[in-house]
Amino acid sequence: MKKLPDGCVDLIFADPPYNLQLGGDLTRPDNSRVDGVDDEWDKFDSFRAYDEFTRNWLTEARRILKPDGAIWVIGSYHNIFRVGTAIQDTGFWILNDVIWRKSNPMPNFRGTRLTNAHETLIWAAKSQKSKYTFNYRALKTSNDDLQMRSDWEFPICTGSERIKGEDGNKTHPTQKPESLLFRILIGSTKPGDVVLDPFFGSGTTGAAAKYLGRHFIGLERDKTYIKAAKARIAKVKPLDDESLITQPSPKAAARVPFGTVIEHKLLKPGAKLYSPRKNHAAQVRADGSLYVKEGDNEIQGSIHKVGAAVQNAAACNGWTYWHYEEKTGLKPIDFLRDKIRKGMAS
Amino acid sequence: MKKLPDGCVDLIFADPPYNLQLGGDLTRPDNSRVDGVDDEWDKFDSFRAYDEFTRNWLTEARRILKPDGAIWVIGSYHNIFRVGTAIQDTGFWILNDVIWRKSNPMPNFRGTRLTNAHETLIWAAKSQKSKYTFNYRALKTSNDDLQMRSDWEFPICTGSERIKGEDGNKTHPTQKPESLLFRILIGSTKPGDVVLDPFFGSGTTGAAAKYLGRHFIGLERDKTYIKAAKARIAKVKPLDDESLITQPSPKAAARVPFGTVIEHKLLKPGAKLYSPRKNHAAQVRADGSLYVKEGDNEIQGSIHKVGAAVQNAAACNGWTYWHYEEKTGLKPIDFLRDKIRKGMAS
């Protein structure tokens, strides 16, 4: 990185080590072992050591950037706050933080915390005065003519996109999806721009850059990664100039869990719900569970579980089974979900 | 804040200011006045002052927390990286970062950046050792029986919930939605817990806490805000106790050793237990141990140890692994434990 001249690249994308601090082994409920990140390159002695590492590469990165250049950095809660602080301290000007919402994250197997379902990206210009590249129209068009938001949904990198060695194991533990890099490059570079990735890894940045007609420089220490990245990028066929348009992904209806209905106060805790024929009644609790007492039998759980239990059925769609009382009669709680979907609830 | 004693609150929710006007003119370390023309110095001093402010209140917050207490802090990219770094440096242990996805964010009118459609929350325990409160079941139930993720969608605070002055203008610039606080309190406090909000503002924390049967302490300098918050909270009607019961964790249930099942004669010594696919069989002994003989291999021990051994697994939950035979087919012995817990066994 030190060998590169001042002001020679338009954009930097960086996926630095996250400084994860994992304990012992983690197993899934089926006793299989989770293959975590235990590589040497992710080990730092302290926050201070990580901060020094971060400031060093960010300072070099800023030197190499053109005056109107910009940087993207990705991370998780383990490191992103330290990276963000260093970005501000080294003179970059933050433009947005962007959330990559994973459509298929790994669950929290022990039920000890929330499912870690996102990663954070920081987009920053070299300085407050930089006239950074932002292809507003392109992103808006690809988003069904709505302004592109700061939260992006993509699946994690799996299947045939994921690079595997001869042994069938993943070559790189943290390969990023190309779709993520596509959007970044489409939104913040022009064709012909030079993109630098100082933590090249499996070469996702290079593959996306070549595909989209951008030049790239990739820096990487590990020879296995370099070899895999070279082979991968060699296979990429650049798009012709006219095809550099992204396709919007059709979105399914937003999922609205029952707890949301209570959080919106469309139903209050303590409210009564009824089965269609009113032969079963349940009480709503603050946490979004239902409670039924019939004789000596007490049941509690989700609207679906409790609905199934009172009917002695294997499964039940609580949204259509449970009803609330209105002047005009019973209405299914699905009606309330619909209100939220349509934005009719404040 | 300095007046509160050590270790007196269970949870802290903080929405710190991120404007850099912290009162008084900024001065350099050498006491010379900051010249507004010198951007770099200005920026540096601003960040330094903000960091000092942040570290001060976080240190006090940590002192006031009980050993097993936790903190939530909300912010945007202007300040959250500095806050997150300070949280780590003052000894808190980050549990999750959570994204509040705004369903109706303010658009970016000039089209110069992405629509800023989210804010970031950090959830951290007082220390790595803290046994923080996490109502896993409650959140999972309210999320239609799926683990709660780290990205939450709520609308911004508008309409009748938004507090307005006599002039019709909003009283507080960044009033948070009660639904957000609702989920935080349901997920990470118990009824009767004490919640502190050191930047009380319009009192959303107090309103949600009172509604959910939690005590609260609110700190605020601005008299207008105090008055508005008091009036607001006075109107809140607390929920009744029954609605506040949340889905209990199985861990909280009384422990029933396997021997008890035999003592209750729900299983007799000598009875046979089977694995789910009936490929392993074990014999129940009077002392509550199991015995398995497969070829020359003899295994004995607890239901868990023997279950793990026959599967060659590191661990096993014997209650769900071993089944007994009934007319209708195999049933897990967990069913018998449930009978005892419910007092249905003689």
Add this chain to the structure above:
DNA sequence: TGCTAGCGTGAATCCACCC
């Protein structure tokens, strides 16, 4: 060839209590 059930796996700071 087509469909399905079952298996594998992903940047993870992943247990609690008793003695």
Add this chain to the structure above:
DNA sequence: TGGGTGGATTCACGCTAGC
């Protein structure tokens, strides 16, 4: 306080084997 043990704990999706 450290070791032993009871026993709680998973979502989405791609691939494969089998019918």
